[in-house]
Amino acid sequence: MYLEIAIALSSLIGCISCDRNSPDSSSKNVSCNYTVTIDPSTKGNVIPNLVSNINVWSMDGRFVNPTVKSSYNVFDFVEYVQLMTATGGENSRDLFKDPSDKSILDDYDYSTLFANCHGILSLGAKPHIKLGNIPAKFTKEFKTDTFGVNVYSPEDYSKYYVYIKDLMDALVAEFGLEEVKTWHFGVFTEYENKEWFQGLDGTNESAATEFCKIYDWTVQAVCDVLGPDAYIGAHSMTVTEGLWDEALFIQHCGEGTNWCTGEKGSHISYLATSFYDFAPGKFTTGKTLPQCIDYLRSTAGKYGLTGLKYGVDEGRILGSRSGKERTDLFSRTVGYRYMAAYDARLYGQMLDCGGSYISSWEYLSENLLEGNPSVSYHVAENISRMAGMNRVEVLTEGVKPFDGAEIKAFAGVDPSTGKTTVMLYHFKNALTYNATATVRLSLKTGSSNDKVSCQIRKVDDDCNWFDEWVADRKELGITDDMFSWSPDDACCINRFLTNSFAKGEYQKRMSKYRDCSALSPEDCKLKVEKDGTVTLICKVQGNTVWFIDFE
Numbered sequence: 001m002y003l004e005i006a007i008a009l010s011s012l013i014g015c016i017s018c019d020r021n022s023p024d025s026s027s028k029n030v031s032c033n034y035t036v037t038i039d040p041s042t043k044g045n046v047i048p049n050l051v052s053n054i055n056v057w058s059m060d061g062r063f064v065n066p067t068v069k070s071s072y073n074v075f076d077f078v079e080y081v082q083l084m085t086a087t088g089g090e091n092s093r094d095l096f097k098d099p100s101d102k103s104i105l106d107d108y109d110y111s112t113l114f115a116n117c118h119g120i121l122s123l124g125a126k127p128h129i130k131l132g133n134i135p136a137k138f139t140k141e142f143k144t145d146t147f148g149v150n151v152y153s154p155e156d157y158s159k160y161y162v163y164i165k166d167l168m169d170a171l172v173a174e175f176g177l178e179e180v181k182t183w184h185f186g187v188f189t190e191y192e193n194k195e196w197f198q199g200l201d202g203t204n205e206s207a208a209t210e211f212c213k214i215y216d217w218t219v220q221a222v223c224d225v226l227g228p229d230a231y232i233g234a235h236s237m238t239v240t241e242g243l244w245d246e247a248l249f250i251q252h253c254g255e256g257t258n259w260c261t262g263e264k265g266s267h268i269s270y271l272a273t274s275f276y277d278f279a280p281g282k283f284t285t286g287k288t289l290p291q292c293i294d295y296l297r298s299t300a301g302k303y304g305l306t307g308l309k310y311g312v313d314e315g316r317i318l319g320s321r322s323g324k325e326r327t328d329l330f331s332r333t334v335g336y337r338y339m340a341a342y343d344a345r346l347y348g349q350m351l352d353c354g355g356s357y358i359s360s361w362e363y364l365s366e367n368l369l370e371g372n373p374s375v376s377y378h379v380a381e382n383i384s385r386m387a388g389m390n391r392v393e394v395l396t397e398g399v400k401p402f403d404g405a406e407i408k409a410f411a412g413v414d415p416s417t418g419k420t421t422v423m424l425y426h427f428k429n430a431l432t433y434n435a436t437a438t439v440r441l442s443l444k445t446g447s448s449n450d451k452v453s454c455q456i457r458k459v460d461d462d463c464n465w466f467d468e469w470v471a472d473r474k475e476l477g478i479t480d481d482m483f484s485w486s487p488d489d490a491c492c493i494n495r496f497l498t499n500s501f502a503k504g505e506y507q508k509r510m511s512k513y514r515d516c517s518a519l520s521p522e523d524c525k526l527k528v529e530k531d532g533t534v535t536l537i538c539k540v541q542g543n544t545v546w547f548i549d550f551e
Helices: 025-029 111-122 157-175 204-226 247-255 289-302 338-353 375-384 466-476 500-507 510-516
Strands: 017-019 034-046 053-056 080-083 126-131 184-187 232-238 270-277 309-317 390-398 406-413 420-427 436-444 451-459 522-527 533-541 544-550
Touching: 034 406, 034 420, 053 309, 080 111, 080 184, 111 126, 111 157, 157 204, 184 204, 204 232, 204 247, 232 289, 232 309, 247 289, 270 289, 289 309, 289 338, 309 338, 338 375, 338 406, 338 420, 338 544, 375 451, 375 544, 406 436, 420 436, 420 533, 451 533, 466 500, 466 510, 522 533, 533 544
Parallel strands: 017 522, 034 436, 053 080, 080 126, 126 184, 184 232, 232 270, 270 309
Antiparallel strands: 034 390, 390 406, 406 420, 420 544, 436 533, 451 522, 451 544
16 A cells, blocks of 8 residues: 545645645545545544553563563553452462461462562553452352352451452552552452352342442442542443443442441442454444443433543454464454554544543563564554544545445644644454545644645554465465464464464564564655645555644
8 A cells, every 4th residue: 555645736646755845736636535624723622541551361470570572662652551350269369378278367468469560660550450359268159150260259348348458558568658549440350240240149139239349348448548539440341231230330339328338329430341342344232332431421420420430441352263272362453454443443432432541452462561563552552642632623524435434533633732643544344355545634734834744654554564474374384273262363473373383483584574563654744725724635545544643
């Protein structure tokens, strides 16, 4: 794919570095599929850092004395690391010297959690500790489900409170009160999912009641140490129906009787959802992402809960083509350029519905600290540059229908410098899609200068190593059954390549793939028309994303 830019009254030319002034009225007659008009003077809400969170399933040592080994540091934009199920549910997560000895309830061992928290801080991020599930010491019965952790509630909530409060006291002693106050906390993952939590009698009603009890006692333990404004909330499925409606929990926080204090309601700072589509080409049959956020917000408002943050604590795409054992995508992303436009579309939806972030599993080919970047990384890094800008009005119009695709733009302006950044994507829910849309993009610069500097960064196959890997696989005879999980995943490939020949061929091409991953900006000097407008005619290939800066 190449770039074709037409500045109003100048010729239509594709290039990397350009300084165009010569008039050519023929460009006025270029036929466009879409027109995008941007007015930076219409300043709206501040754009949040939509990629501020990552979530990790286990404390497996990756954050103990961590070293970034990639040129692409995800912690340039990641602010919080969500440590899922960090305080209990099975022996490796129960923070005790002997998790099985119920006769001793205070043989605490926080060393692994502390080591991970120190490592996260050394990377410039903050911990987001998911408190739960319940350690075996505190349950009358112990039962696991799909995720291998205890799904039952404490037998004595006051004893569980002592455990969480002691942990919070220990965190403050280790890291300092003012530091820990900047951290985030959560209670459980997908609390209405039966694979994470169930009621002892097996009914939906008891599951809802017992979770509300866990939430109240946990939050009180946190607030008793950090103060009443501690940042804590809960994460539901929402995208699909669980054992019970999360509205019951939200109503409890707003109007119910607190199981720990006996007072009205329970402190809450945020509500998060999961959001998963089934596969490339197959959207979820549950709620859309905007519907998930809107449902949580409207329900909270109904019960008097205002000023909350709303985010996605895990999600994207569940699976794709099958490996030998499973169809699952470990990172919940595919390596094809499809993922770039898919991500841009989700980020745009979050901006539209007022969400704060979408947490990701992985970004790099080996792990969070090492490897070549996926197209998801490139989109995330670029959209993080828009954080702190004021969103501005963008009018997108389809001049004629275009192949069932979605072409949309979002823009922000830096209030201090006046720089405008545009994210323009061309998405169709098909893994293989090569059509090109012609988009006329007009920006009202308000500039009195003759020219405006412009930089274009395209997330497409030119900065994607995965298409080279797919071609190499075909040539080398590396088949899908040489992977345990889906071969369409661009992250943690070494983990799921089960064939030694295939793994060796992949590893010896790592430097080649590094070169294929580089995103090269394209710089232009654009002529400003008498009315202060610049116009670009952009030929945007299907399932790609353009980020455009106007200085």
